[in-house]
Amino acid sequence: MHWKGSKYLFVYLTPVIVAFSLGSQGWWTFTAVAVLFGLLPLMELFTVGSTHNLTELEEEMAKKDSFYDWLLYGLVPAQYALLVYFLYRVTYTPLTTLEQVGLTLSFGMSCGILGINAAHELGHRVTWHEQWMSKALLLTSLYMHFFIEHNKGHHKHVSTDEDPASARYGESVYAFYFRSIYGSWLSAWRLEAKRLGKFNRPAFSWPNEMLRFQVIQLLFVGAIGLAFGSKTMLLFIAAATIGFLLLESVNYIEHYGLQRRKVNGKYERVLPIHSWNSNHPLGRLVLLELSRHSDHHYLASRKYQILRHFDESPQMPTGYPGMILLALVPPLWFAVMHRQIDQFRKGGEGLVSG
Secondary structure (H helix, E strand, O other): OOHHHOOOOOOOOHHHHHHHHOOOHHHHHEEEEEHHHHHHHHHHHHOOOOOOOOOOOOOOOOOOOOOHHHHHHHHHHHHEEEEEEEEHHHOOOOOOOHHHHHHHHHHHHHHHHHHHHHHHHHHHOOOHHHHHHHHHHHHHOOOOOHHHHHHHHHHHHHOOOOOOOOOOOOOOHHHHHHHHHHHHHHHHHHHHHHHHHOOOOOOOHHHHHHHHHHHHHHHHHHHHHHHHHHHHHHOOOOOOOOHHHHHHHHHHHHHHOOOOEEEEOEEOOOHHOOEEOOOOOOHHHHOOOOOOOOHHHHOOOOOOOHOOOOOOOOOOOOOOHHHHHOOOHHHHHHHHHHHHHHHHHHHHEEEEEE
């Protein structure tokens, strides 16, 4: 199966292009932004995604093939190598303001597209070392609470009003940022307090993983400040912020306007119709099949290489990079997505609020 899995080496486009940007000067420092959010979405406008799924035999072979796991693991040292390179460049190289902005945006692309996305996949694994790698990646975006809230909160409450990371019909991405960032952070605290309560332990104690995450992140930022200076520390915080804003942009587009029904006072099971899906090939490879999001929420334990297409899932008109850009212009987003929602309603699903 290695030859089939080799297509996922495309995920290393992000660290390669970010490394190029970090080593460049002038406008070339914006290369990562231009490629990942310029060239890539433009190319996806002219591609048609494949709805092909693996056979049961192919799925079993892919699940057992360690190549897919090692390809994923390799993203952890790649992200930390880029972090060190970024810190070195912005500290010890004379840079113009333009170049500082370009380097910060480029490393921010790495935090969001490489770091958090790989952390998302690893965070759904059950081994301690994979979960440790997930947390290590989230640290580079100062978003470690995602590990708790996403797995225990978002997947349970997705496409309901109880989920801060599910976008409401008519809600702009900018309003969503505030609600999701703040709401998800609070939700993670509540989830940890509930977990500790089962063992009769106080919520504000060292076993609380949220408390440990805050301490680790503060120490990490402080260490960067001590080692590289306050200016570099602030640039790192800016890049990390870009990273988690990219994550929240993805959250916004993944469930926009979709609503699960309540049956006998309880929400129905999460189905493929409760997540927007995209089969556009370039985004699928760069993001390790994250855009086949319907199957991911239907069965979160499925590894990225075996995620499936469902005909009944609502489909995005283009890939993730293009949809993120569209979301940044709310009038255009509403015009396009409300038309998609109307078409979805006409299909008889009737699961969209608004």
